[in-house]
Amino acid sequence: MDTWVGDQHVTTxxxxxxxxxxxxxxxxxxxxxxxxxxxxxxxxxxxLQWLRDLHSGDVFVYSGHTYEALQQYFAAFDGLIDAVMxxxxxxxxxxxxxxxxxxxxxxxxxxxxxxxxxxxxxRQLEPQDRNLDLMFDDQTGEIFMAGIPARGDLQRLATEMxxxxxxxxxxxDKRPAP
Numbered sequence: 001m002d003t004w005v006g007d008q009h010v011t012t013x014x015x016x017x018x019x020x021x022x023x024x025x026x027x028x029x030x031x032x033x034x035x036x037x038x039x040x041x042x043x044x045x046x047x048l049q050w051l052r053d054l055h056s057g058d059v060f061v062y063s064g065h066t067y068e069a070l071q072q073y074f075a076a077f078d079g080l081i082d083a084v085m086x087x088x089x090x091x092x093x094x095x096x097x098x099x100x101x102x103x104x105x106x107x108x109x110x111x112x113x114x115x116x117x118x119x120x121x122x123r124q125l126e127p128q129d130r131n132l133d134l135m136f137d138d139q140t141g142e143i144f145m146a147g148i149p150a151r152g153d154l155q156r157l158a159t160e161m162x163x164x165x166x167x168x169x170x171x172x173d174k175r176p177a178p
Contacts, residue, residue, distance in 0.1 A: 013043050028057045029082075031061075032059070037061055038073060041076075044077075045073075045080065048080035051080075058117045064088040081110050082111045082113045083108065083115075085100065087106055097125055098122075100125075132145055
């Protein structure tokens with residue numbers, strides 16, 4: 001949820017690059033996800049070009065926009081994105097397909113590298129797809145998660161943490177009422 005609200009954590013492109021630089025030698029690819037990367041197309045293009053100049057791995061982008069709406073960018077981004085997952089996450093639609101938060105999302109290959117790397121994800125979700133990465137901020141105590149949890153996983157985590165005497169606040173708990 002913290003990636004859905006604009007202007008919540010403002011940073012510069014230079015700060016982002018500086019933060020990514022130590023991890024690039026360890027990565028076989030880079031995934032860019034929300035907020036909405038295409039809300040800042042110039043900054044996204046600059047970041048993607050920088051990544052291509054420094055890194056030989058694949059680039060995968062998630063967008064809440066449709067493929068049809070994004071086509072206006074693809075000529076200017078030629079060769080910078082290998083695969084893109086399009087369409088908005090929908091809580092009311094099932095989650096049975098790999099790499100997707102909801103089954104309405106579509107995977108498109110923009111380069112041959114993208115097809116080779118991600119074609120195997122055009123399939124049903126498998127148990128091993130449920131890997132999540134946790135990152136800890138030593139200064140604030142915050143924990144950041146990357147991955148696509150199953151429906152209900154975060155609530156189960158909160159319940160287990162509370163049962164063990166830990167306080168767990170998730171950004172979904174902080175969202176404004178509709």
